[in-house]
Amino acid sequence: MTVAGNMTDGAMVTIRICTGSGCAMNGSLVVADRMEKAIDDAGVSASMRVVRTGCHGLCQQGPIVVVDPSGTFYPCVNEQKAARIADSLIAGDGAISEYLFREDSDSEPILAYKDIPFNRIQQRIVLRNCGVIDPESIDDAVERGAYTSLRKALETMDPEGIIEEIDASGLRGRGGAGFSTGMKWRFTRNAPGDVKYIICNADEGDPGAFMDRSIVEGDPHTVLEGMAIAALATGAQEGYVYVRAEYPLAVKRVRLAIEQARECGFLGDRVMGSDFSFAVHVREGAGAFVCGEETALMASIEGRRGMPRPRPPFPAVSGLYAKPTCINNAETLANVAWIIGNGAEAYASIGTGTSKGTKVFALTGMVRYTGLVEVPMGITVRELVFGTGGGCATSRECKAVQIGGPSGGCLPVELFDTPIEYEALARVGAIVGSGGVVVVDESTCMVDFARYFLSFTQAESCGKCVPCRVGTKRMLEIVTRITKGEGRVGDIELLERLAQDVGRTSLCGLGQTAPNPVLTTLRYFREEYEEHINERRCRAGACNELSTFVIDNELCKGCGACKKHCPALAITGEIKGMHEIDPDRCIKCGVCVGHCAFDAISRV
Amino acid sequence: MSANQCGCAESEKQREIDVALFDAVFERYADDPGALIPVLQATQEIFGFLPEVALRAVADARDTPLSEVYGVATFYAQFHLEPRGDTIVRVCHGTACHVRGGDEVAAVISDELGIAVGETGQDLSFTVESVACVGCCGLAPLVLVDDQMHASLDSKSARKLAKRIRRERSR
Numbered sequence: 001m002t003v004a005g006n007m008t009d010g011a012m013v014t015i016r017i018c019t020g021s022g023c024a025m026n027g028s029l030v031v032a033d034r035m036e037k038a039i040d041d042a043g044v045s046a047s048m049r050v051v052r053t054g055c056h057g058l059c060q061q062g063p064i065v066v067v068d069p070s071g072t073f074y075p076c077v078n079e080q081k082a083a084r085i086a087d088s089l090i091a092g093d094g095a096i097s098e099y100l101f102r103e104d105s106d107s108e109p110i111l112a113y114k115d116i117p118f119n120r121i122q123q124r125i126v127l128r129n130c131g132v133i134d135p136e137s138i139d140d141a142v143e144r145g146a147y148t149s150l151r152k153a154l155e156t157m158d159p160e161g162i163i164e165e166i167d168a169s170g171l172r173g174r175g176g177a178g179f180s181t182g183m184k185w186r187f188t189r190n191a192p193g194d195v196k197y198i199i200c201n202a203d204e205g206d207p208g209a210f211m212d213r214s215i216v217e218g219d220p221h222t223v224l225e226g227m228a229i230a231a232l233a234t235g236a237q238e239g240y241v242y243v244r245a246e247y248p249l250a251v252k253r254v255r256l257a258i259e260q261a262r263e264c265g266f267l268g269d270r271v272m273g274s275d276f277s278f279a280v281h282v283r284e285g286a287g288a289f290v291c292g293e294e295t296a297l298m299a300s301i302e303g304r305r306g307m308p309r310p311r312p313p314f315p316a317v318s319g320l321y322a323k324p325t326c327i328n329n330a331e332t333l334a335n336v337a338w339i340i341g342n343g344a345e346a347y348a349s350i351g352t353g354t355s356k357g358t359k360v361f362a363l364t365g366m367v368r369y370t371g372l373v374e375v376p377m378g379i380t381v382r383e384l385v386f387g388t389g390g391g392c393a394t395s396r397e398c399k400a401v402q403i404g405g406p407s408g409g410c411l412p413v414e415l416f417d418t419p420i421e422y423e424a425l426a427r428v429g430a431i432v433g434s435g436g437v438v439v440v441d442e443s444t445c446m447v448d449f450a451r452y453f454l455s456f457t458q459a460e461s462c463g464k465c466v467p468c469r470v471g472t473k474r475m476l477e478i479v480t481r482i483t484k485g486e487g488r489v490g491d492i493e494l495l496e497r498l499a500q501d502v503g504r505t506s507l508c509g510l511g512q513t514a515p516n517p518v519l520t521t522l523r524y525f526r527e528e529y530e531e532h533i534n535e536r537r538c539r540a541g542a543c544n545e546l547s548t549f550v551i552d553n554e555l556c557k558g559c560g561a562c563k564k565h566c567p568a569l570a571i572t573g574e575i576k577g578m579h580e581i582d583p584d585r586c587i588k589c590g591v592c593v594g595h596c597a598f599d600a601i602s603r604v
Numbered sequence: 605m606s607a608n609q610c611g612c613a614e615s616e617k618q619r620e621i622d623v624a625l626f627d628a629v630f631e632r633y634a635d636d637p638g639a640l641i642p643v644l645q646a647t648q649e650i651f652g653f654l655p656e657v658a659l660r661a662v663a664d665a666r667d668t669p670l671s672e673v674y675g676v677a678t679f680y681a682q683f684h685l686e687p688r689g690d691t692i693v694r695v696c697h698g699t700a701c702h703v704r705g706g707d708e709v710a711a712v713i714s715d716e717l718g719i720a721v722g723e724t725g726q727d728l729s730f731t732v733e734s735v736a737c738v739g740c741c742g743l744a745p746l747v748l749v750d751d752q753m754h755a756s757l758d759s760k761s762a763r764k765l766a767k768r769i770r771r772e773r774s775r
Contacts, residue, residue, distance in 0.1 A: 022740045025753035059742025208699030210739035245645065245682055247739060248751075286641050287681030289736065303640030304672075305679040321638075364700035364741040371742045402699065436741075438699045452702050456736065462679075594712045594759030 011069055013048040013089055017077075018064040018131060020055030020217055021249055028063030031082040035065075038086035048089060051140070054218020056131035057372040058118050061101070066113045066131070073113035075101050103390075118369045121387055123350065125358050126211075126334040127374045130218030135253050138260040141221040147266045149340035150225050153232055154274050157340075159189060162233040166336065168344035170356030175201055175292065175329030176407060176433045177509065178355075178422045181336075184326055187316035188234040191324035196236040198227050199320065201297060202243040202250065202330040205289035206405035207456060208436035211360040212330040214372050216243060216250040219334070220257035224280060226333030228267060229340060231278045234326050238279050240301055241330075242291075245284040255282055289406075289460035293508045294319075294327045296462065307462045308508035329434075331360055351377035355421035355432075365402075365438040368393045375420075382416040385439055396441040400524070404433025406453045407513030409520030410446060429520040431513070445542035446525035447532055451479040453517035457510060468511030471502035475518060484545045487533035496522060544588040547603035551579050555600035562592035562601060625650050626658070630665040640666065640676055644683060653684040681736075689724045689731035691769065693717070693749050698737030700744035709745050709762040710734060716766035729773050 017023075017032045029052075036050045056064045061075035065085065072095045074085060081099055088096055100109035101116050110116050124130075133140040141147075153162050167182025188196060200223060204212040216223060227239045241258075243250050258280050261267040269277045283301050291297045291306040298320045300306040319325025335357060339347045348356045355377040361384065364370045368390030375384060381401055385391065392398040402410045403420075409430035411418065418424055422432055440449065458472040478495050481487055499515035499522075506512045522529060531537045538546040551562070551571075556579055563571040563579060570586040573579030581592070581601075593601045629646040633639035643666065647658050654677055663670040677683045695701075695710040714721050717730055724731040740746060743755035747765065754765050 021738075022743055022755075025740065026743070026755065059740065062743075204739065205736065207697065207702075207737035208741055209737070210741055213739045246735070284642070284645060286645065286683065287736075288679060300641065302638040303676065305675055362741055364744060365703045370700070370744075405699070436699065438703055440703050444703055449703075452699070456697075460736075590708065590711065591715065594708065594715075594763060597760070 014068040015048070015050045015086075015089070016053045016056075016066045016068065016131060017050060018054070018056045018062060019052040020059070020130075020214055021247070022055065022059035023062035023064055024249070026062045027078065030079050031063050031065065031077050034079050034082040035086045038083060038090065042090045044090055051132075051134045052136070053132060054130045054135045055127075055214035055372060056113070057122075057127065057214075057374075058116075058369060059372070060370040064131075067095075070095070071112040071114055073101055073111070073116065074099050117390055118371065118373070118388055121375055121379060121383060122373055123358050123376050124374050125338050125347075125350075126215060126222075126331055126360050127218070127372070128338065129222060130214060133219065135218050135220055136256055138221065138257070138264060141219070142264075145341065146221040146337070147225055147261075147264075149337040150228050150232075150266065151272055153229050153340055154272055154276060159233045159235065162229060162340065163189060165344045166233070166339060169335075169339045169347040170344075170351070170354075171332065171335055171339060171347065172355070172422065173329055174331035174335075174359065174435070176404070176431065178432060181328065181332055184316060184328070185230060185233050187314065188236070188324050188326040191317045193324050195238075195321075195323045196234055197320045197323060197325040198231045198234065198236045198239040199294075199297065199301070199325060199327040200227050200239065200241045200330055200333055201292065201294070201327055202241060202247075202254075203285040203291050203297060204244060204247075204330075204434065205285075205292050205460070206407075206434045206436050208364055208402075208405055208438050209362045209434045211362055211372060211435055213244075213247050213250050215330055215334050215360075216241075216247070216254050220254045221261065222334045222337055223254070223330050224257055224261055224267065226328075226336035227280060228271065228278050229336050230326060230328060230333065232276055234324075236326065237277055238281070240281050240283050240320075242283045242285055242297055242301060245286060251282065251284055258282065288462070289456075290462045290508070290510050293510060296508070297327065298325065305462070307464045308510075310507060331435075352419065352421045354423055359420070359432060359435055361420075361435045361437045363389050363437050363439070366393045366396075366398070366441040366444075367391070367439040377421050378419045380417050380419050381411060384420065384437065385416065389439065392439070392441050394441055394443070396443060398439060399442050399444065400440050400446065402430075402438040402440065402449070402453075402517070403436070404431040404516075405436040406457045407431060407509065407516055408433045408436070409516045410440075410449065410524065411520070412524045415524075429516065429523060431516070443540055443542060445483070445538050445540035446521045446528045447479065447538075448483050448540075448542050450517045450521040451476065451483055454479055454514065457514040461510065461514075465505075465507035465511060467502045467505040468507065468514065471498060471506070472511070472514050474498060475502065475515065479518065482529060482532045483538075483543045485532065485536045485543070487529075489533065491533060492522065492526070492529050541603040544590055544603075547588060548583055549581050549586055549588065549590070549592065549601055550604055551581060552600045552602065553578055555598050557598055557600075559597065561595040561597065565591050565595045567591060626661050626665065630662075640668065640673065641680070644673075644677055648683060653687050655685075659685075686724065687728060689728050691730050691750055691773065693730055693732045693747060693766075693769070694735045694738070695721065695732070696738050696740075696744070696746050696748070697734045698739075698741055698744065700741035701737075701746060704744045705758060706745040708759045709747060709757050712759045712762045713747065713766045716763055717770060730769075 065074040171181040172178045202212045296306040296308040315325040558576040
């Protein structure tokens with residue numbers, strides 16, 4: 001069965017196939033090859049082309065294929081589907097109904113990508129070209145307006161005017177702290193010195209966030225253009241893109257983009273024939289979360305251990321190699337060209353009083369549609385989780401969201417009407433942060449969740465200052481013993497005091513915010529801590545030591561796999577007979593669960 | 605297989621260190637005073653890890669104290685001072701993976717391969733390690749076997765995966 005949709009009346013048909021990291025590793029390159037071959041074989045390359053794009057956002061439904069001009073969306077495309085889609089396009093048929101996206105198996109198919117629930121409240125500024133252009137082709141980017149804002153800035157604006165424009169837009173840093181971008185640029189501009197630097201921070205270390213990766217992979221030129229405009233405004237001549245080595249595709253694409261932009265005269269000496277020169281280098285971060293902190297990042301670029309130093313002096317005055325340096329997050333820079341092109345007023349009209357524009361969020365965890373979304377600032381957590389994300393992915397109840405990564409906080413369902421903006425989130429103990437939003441359901445234990453974040457920040461603590469190095473370690477010990485059922489009366493109070501001290505006295509943002517997951521779970525889920533300590537009970541059944549493993553006799557087929565693999569010899573039973581776990585011998589390792597092919601073993 | 609007298613060749617995998625391999629790397633970054641990290645990255649690219657001789661050669665060539673080179677090499681997670689397995693199995697421990705059962709996936713893989721997370725097998729076949737986040741959170745929980753991603757795993761599919769890579773290895 002087919003429905004109308006691909007009919008194009010002779011216009012160029014563009015098949016946009018996501019080759020972002022998620023889709024590429026899921027097989028989208030094979031899909032692209034297959035479609036290109038079909039087009040070649042049919043000899044229709046004059047009217048049909050394949051574009052290998054960056055991330056479309058809905059990673060979970062990948063590999064993603066969008067056919068323009070109709071906007072037809074095909075999720076989960078494999079090689080076989082690709083062949084049929086290509087054939088139908090070549091034949092000029094309508095969209096293939098059974099391949100289209102459906103909310104449920106019995107609901108109506110949705111034809112256009114823009115109409116699926118995931119995209120309904122999205123507003124794309126930063127990601128405007130992601131999923132549309134081929135990030136490895138500068139021609140594609142230029143066709144979509146890349147570097148026109150840089151030209152406008154060069155030809156019609158003076159540095160002060162550019163800074164005023166950014167200031168008026170209300171743009172704030174998207175890396176976590178939310179500092180005014182215009183103000184940062186002005187400080188750097190006003191700092192004395194001839195040599196100045198621009199650094200693009202794409203060292204996305206937050207577990208659960210991948211927007212910088214997708215931006216750099218999907219539209220590297222918009223980041224470079226933002227850097228060039230920042231350089232023009234602040235008086236810098238050199239720039240660094242600091243990107244994680246763990247993101248090989250992002251490294252490759254940004255290097256290629258720099259090369260292409262230099263060849264076209266958008267970067268390098270005398271940009272577009274003006275007096276302005278700007279060279280960009282790439283530095284690969286070697287894997288240290290603390291390098292997201294600006295002074296640590298600069299130490300790393302200088303070839304040293306990435307350890308932060310006290311501020312002041314701020315980088316704007318004394319930064320890289322002791323020169324004035326402006327460090328902006330990749331997402332922040334990706335907003336700049338749009339603001340210069342469309343005007344500060346247009347940007348400031350989006351969002352709320354103190355939080356302007358849009359923000360990209362990585363929506364993950366127990367949510368139906370996981371992926372990357374860009375929404376106007378000020379929408380509520382509920383709209384994000386239930387509107388865009390489609391609600392809980394399981395039949396269980398949604399319990400909380402964790403916003404802002406290891407530096408952020410956990411918000412319970414009762415606070416889902418909180419608007420997503422810097423100040424409102426800070427009031428309830430969370431932060432916008434880099435934009436990781438992890439949805440959890442009743443199967444997540446909040447004490448264990450706090451332990452998870454703490455174990456991350458503890459491992460990533462650079463060790464320079466005592467509160468962070470020792471304090472997070474002691475906190476982790478306490479939380480760990482609570483999850484093991486060894487919590488003591490008074491632990492909660494001790495944890496609270498320690499958390500406050502670590503937050504107040506640590507040197508850098510990592511230590512100052514490390515207690516946030518503990519503090520917010522203590523604030524909103526205190527009863528779970530109390531149950532662990534007083535009743536030795538984990539209501540989520542997530543803490544192994546507090547659970548009992550049982551075999552359901554209805555489901556057990558008596559295969560003996562669990563008995564064979566039990567390291568504690570705690571399982572008894574004959575082949576094809578009933579099996580049983582001896583709770584006294586069971587060490588609660590959970591190995592049996594993984595070996596049961598019939599889902600007969602559960603935790604209670 | 606090895607006729608090595610002490611029989612330790614396989615376990616230690618003594619590699620010939622050809623210092624000449626460094627020259628191109630050193631030359632490329634000779635004028636960049638801040639390039640210690642890229643130099644170490646390129647050096648590790650050559651050997652798969654950073655043997656002591658390599659660290660000494662880097663220190664000499666860049667006129668940097670060995671203590672400083674060692675300090676940098678041990679600070680960053682990317683650098684390894686011990687030989688690594690031929691196949692690197694990276695279990696993602698990002699938040700999304702954690703919430704969707706990453707711990708169990710790690711336990712199953714470690715159990716099946718008989719290698720603890722963070723360790724390399726005696727025969728240098730596999731290294732199993734936990735990584736903070738590979739940035740494909742939409743597909744959690746996931747495992748990277750070298751550069752090949754295996755997404756949306758649970759304990760069963762993880763065991764299947766581990767069995768398969770072990771089988772492929774023994775072939």
